[in-house]
Amino acid sequence: MKLEGKVWRYGDNIDTDVIIPARYLNTFDPVELAKHCMVDIDETFAVNVKAGDIMVGGKNFGCGSSREHAPVAIKASGVPVVIASSFARIFYRNGINIGLPLLEIGDDVEKIHANDILKIDTSTGTIEDVTNGEIFRAHPLPEFVQEISKAGGLINYVKSKGDLG
Amino acid sequence: MAMNMSEKILARHAGLESVEAGQLIICPLDLVMANDVTGPPSIKEFEKIGKKVFDSEKIALIPDHFQPAKDIKSADLAKSMRDFSRKNKIKHYYEAGRVGIEHVILPEFGIVGPGMLIIGADSHTCTYGALNAFSTGVGTTDLAVGLATGKAWFKVPEAIKVNLSGKKPENICGKDVILTLIGKIGVDGALYKSIEFVGEGVKELSMTDRLTISNMAIEAGGKAGVFPFDEVTKEYIEGRFSKDYEPATADDDAKYSSVVEINLSELKPVVALPHLPENVKTVESLEEIKIDQVVIGSCTNGRLEDLETAAKIFKNHKVNEKVRCIIIPGSQAIYKEAIHRGWIDIFIDAGCVVSTPTCGPCLGGYMGILSAGERCVSTTNRNFRGRMGHVDSEVYLAGPYVAACSAIVGKIADKI
Numbered sequence: 001m002k003l004e005g006k007v008w009r010y011g012d013n014i015d016t017d018v019i020i021p022a023r024y025l026n027t028f029d030p031v032e033l034a035k036h037c038m039v040d041i042d043e044t045f046a047v048n049v050k051a052g053d054i055m056v057g058g059k060n061f062g063c064g065s066s067r068e069h070a071p072v073a074i075k076a077s078g079v080p081v082v083i084a085s086s087f088a089r090i091f092y093r094n095g096i097n098i099g100l101p102l103l104e105i106g107d108d109v110e111k112i113h114a115n116d117i118l119k120i121d122t123s124t125g126t127i128e129d130v131t132n133g134e135i136f137r138a139h140p141l142p143e144f145v146q147e148i149s150k151a152g153g154l155i156n157y158v159k160s161k162g163d164l165g
Numbered sequence: 166m167a168m169n170m171s172e173k174i175l176a177r178h179a180g181l182e183s184v185e186a187g188q189l190i191i192c193p194l195d196l197v198m199a200n201d202v203t204g205p206p207s208i209k210e211f212e213k214i215g216k217k218v219f220d221s222e223k224i225a226l227i228p229d230h231f232q233p234a235k236d237i238k239s240a241d242l243a244k245s246m247r248d249f250s251r252k253n254k255i256k257h258y259y260e261a262g263r264v265g266i267e268h269v270i271l272p273e274f275g276i277v278g279p280g281m282l283i284i285g286a287d288s289h290t291c292t293y294g295a296l297n298a299f300s301t302g303v304g305t306t307d308l309a310v311g312l313a314t315g316k317a318w319f320k321v322p323e324a325i326k327v328n329l330s331g332k333k334p335e336n337i338c339g340k341d342v343i344l345t346l347i348g349k350i351g352v353d354g355a356l357y358k359s360i361e362f363v364g365e366g367v368k369e370l371s372m373t374d375r376l377t378i379s380n381m382a383i384e385a386g387g388k389a390g391v392f393p394f395d396e397v398t399k400e401y402i403e404g405r406f407s408k409d410y411e412p413a414t415a416d417d418d419a420k421y422s423s424v425v426e427i428n429l430s431e432l433k434p435v436v437a438l439p440h441l442p443e444n445v446k447t448v449e450s451l452e453e454i455k456i457d458q459v460v461i462g463s464c465t466n467g468r469l470e471d472l473e474t475a476a477k478i479f480k481n482h483k484v485n486e487k488v489r490c491i492i493i494p495g496s497q498a499i500y501k502e503a504i505h506r507g508w509i510d511i512f513i514d515a516g517c518v519v520s521t522p523t524c525g526p527c528l529g530g531y532m533g534i535l536s537a538g539e540r541c542v543s544t545t546n547r548n549f550r551g552r553m554g555h556v557d558s559e560v561y562l563a564g565p566y567v568a569a570c571s572a573i574v575g576k577i578a579d580k581i
């Protein structure tokens with residue numbers, strides 16, 4: 001998948017409580033969740049985000065609760081991919097399972113700034129920062145995980161195979 | 166090949182002689198668990214797969230987060246889980262009045278035990294590591310697949326060894342141990358890894374301490390927090406857990422990615438300052454921090470021993486006139502026993518609010534939401550921005566000892 005979009009830049013340890021606060025967890029409607037995405041640290045995000053924009057965070061992105069509402073809210077905001085130095089484990093699984101690509105690039109993330117334009121090829125993991133000319137490579141995904149991605153998420157994967165394996 | 170406890174449990178379930186860190190495996194599960202926030206969306210995803218539940222006896226659906234229902238939407242969520250549970254004859258579904266906080270009642274009811282492999286759509290599912298299970302949190306989709314197939318995929322994690330030594334002083338509880346560890350290694354110190362607690366100091370820790378410690382493995386980014394099986398485990402599960410079980414013991418030369426030493430004798434009462442569980446400071450090192458609210462409860466510290474600690478401190482004392490103190494027993498049995506032992510009288514005489522078991526304020530749901538600028542000392546596990554209410558409120562994490570002292574003094578304190 002080839003993507004191009006503008007960066008929303010956040011810091012380290014962005015937790016699932018700020019991605020989608022618990023007071024909005026009484027629904028699982030993606031559109032409703034997207035309305036409140038990031039609101040506690042960035043009120044402008046939900047209002048101004050455009051389909052195709054890219055979210056970039058620092059270390060341990062998505063730490064905290066297991067709520068899949070968090071990656072769902074990001075995806076429903078129109079963000080097609082999240083890049084971070086590292087991801088929290090459950091968030092990472094959830095992203096893979098719902099078909100939201102997550103690219104881990106370590107310290108290189110520091111070279112990406114707010115409002116930069118990125119060109120991304122998710123199949124090779126190549127990220128080009130058009131604004132400053134830098135090129136980064138994400139850690140490759142394990143084969144099994146790529147298969148889940150290709151199927152469009154874990155539910156479709158299980159449906160097509162009739163079992164998990 | 167030498168294996169640690171996590172690897173042993175995973176290998177046994179995958180049907181393999183051995184596994185090693187980094188390996189991707191698919192395992193049959195002993196239990197699949199969700200609550201009223203994560204269960205309903207999991208059920209929707211499950212229905213898309215078009216299969217029956219894999220085993221109605223190996224599923225637990227626990228209405229605890231917003232229940233008894235705090236509003237209409239929460240009532241709708243609970244209803245969808247209730248309808249599903251009745252239709253599919255889910256064995257471990259319980260109505261209000263017979264339930265409590267998921268991670269308190271699953272061990273208490275004997276639903277989880279040693280050597281088990283468990284996933285739960287709740288990040289604190291790692292709690293059951295205290296009983297020598299490999300137990301980890303997942304999201305909605307993994308849970309849906311678990312409901313349908315009884316399986317999950319795992320990447321075998323590397324493990325950190327936490328070597329406990331020394332004797333636990335009187336005023337120190339499990340919370341001080343785990344907060345001290347998180348303060349040392351940071352909120353991503355165990356990212357993608359399991360934490361295994363070993364050493365002479367393990368026997369110093371009660372099951373309540375262990376459950377608190379394993380509960381917060383996730384606050385260091387951990388996938389699981391596993392304790393060895395010993396006399397304390399055996400005594401706890403006796404009369405509760407009736408299935409056959411096979412404890413997992415680490416081989417002497419098992420591999421660990423790193424070792425952290427914690428000497429229990431040297432521990433001091435600590436708190437984690439806002440807004441991360443790694444901002445750990447000893448209470449004695451703090452300047453005066455005035456507080457507005459105290460919460461004693463949750464899956465971290467809502468057990469009988471926690472209430473006992475609090476009751477001993479509140480006896481013949483009053484909650485500071487500027488503080489609200491909310492006490493929430495983790496289960497009906499704990500609530501009842503606390504009444505029986507006279508602790509609820511002590512709490513009410515001290516001026517505390519006492520509530521029926523619920524997650525309530527822990528996740529900013531209801532029953533004690535904070536206003537802008539308010540400060541709360543809480544025995545819960547997360548102090549993220551806005552976790553218990555307004556984004557400009559502050560949560561200080563502590564054990565029941567510090568929480569109760571603080572309620573009386575009106576500022577963060579480890580003595581009255």
Ligand code: SF4
Binds near residue numbers: 267523
């Ligand atoms: S008490 Fe808090 S941390 Fe524990 S399960 Fe409930 S909401 Fe989650």
